[in-house]
Amino acid sequence: MRIDKLEQAYDIDVQLVHFPLHPDTPMEGRSLDDLFAGRGVDMDAMYARMKGLMEAEGLPYGKRTHTYNSRLAQELGKWADTQEGGYAIHDALYRAYFVDARNIGDIQVLMDVVRQVGLPEQEAREVLEQRNFKDAVDQDWGQSHQSGVTGVPTFAAGGYGVVGAQPYEAIEELVKNAGAQPRAQT
Numbered sequence: 001m002r003i004d005k006l007e008q009a010y011d012i013d014v015q016l017v018h019f020p021l022h023p024d025t026p027m028e029g030r031s032l033d034d035l036f037a038g039r040g041v042d043m044d045a046m047y048a049r050m051k052g053l054m055e056a057e058g059l060p061y062g063k064r065t066h067t068y069n070s071r072l073a074q075e076l077g078k079w080a081d082t083q084e085g086g087y088a089i090h091d092a093l094y095r096a097y098f099v100d101a102r103n104i105g106d107i108q109v110l111m112d113v114v115r116q117v118g119l120p121e122q123e124a125r126e127v128l129e130q131r132n133f134k135d136a137v138d139q140d141w142g143q144s145h146q147s148g149v150t151g152v153p154t155f156a157a158g159g160y161g162v163v164g165a166q167p168y169e170a171i172e173e174l175v176k177n178a179g180a181q182p183r184a185q186t
Contacts, residue, residue: 002057002168009172010180012157016081016090018074018140019152022067027105029066053165054098062099069105070097071137076110078133078140080119088117 003014022035032043047063054061073093080086092113096102102109107128114124127133147156154163155171158178162170 002171005168006171006175009183010175011183012175012180016077017143017149018077018137019144019149019154020141021070021152023069023071025067025069025105027069027103029068029103029105031066032064035067050165060095060099062101064098064101066101066103068097068103071105072107072110072128073097073104074137074140075131075133076114076124076128078136079124079127080117083119085117086119089113089119092117 006012007014022030025035036043051061051063077089077093080089093104096109096113097104102112104110104113107125110128111121111125114121144154147154147161149156149161149163151163153165154161155166155174157175157180160174160177162174
């Protein structure tokens with residue numbers, strides 16, 4: 001992936017900051033037809049474009065019919081980042097949502113993802129039920145709002161950003177302009 005490639009090429013510290021994309025989506029989800037109603041969106045063309053972009057990155061991409069509230073998944077991701085090997089949950093959540101079209105607002109689905117990546121199940125359940133990382137995600141949402149983020153993904157460095165699925169070269173230019181130093185080649 002582009003971010004992995006950037007981390008190998010440049011001395012950068014990548015941090016995931018969550019964004020409230022469609023936070024009003026009910027926990028049971030919302031059909032994409034309903035979400036984009038009246039916007040003149042060609043759903044088949046949008047799917048084909050996204051599938052092509054993901055394939056170019058070597059990522060699988062399934063055909064979804066619904067969007068789901070990602071708030072609990074974001075809270076789970078924040079917790080996972082504090083766990084040994086927890087970063088793997090982000091790829092697993094991507095797969096659950098964008099490939100398998102699962103409801104990542106559903107605690108049982110999230111627990112399936114936790115089991116899949118081998119994180120402590122009881123602790124994860126407590127995090128979700130007690131909302132232990134709610135404040136951390138609230139802070140991310142506030143930071144996103146203050147930074148003017150309007151869509152995902154947004155790549156930011158040095159006070160600048162690029163929004164949307166961008167080619168590697170655009171993101172590389174961003175980090176270079178922010179002063180990122182190339183890593184020594186071994």
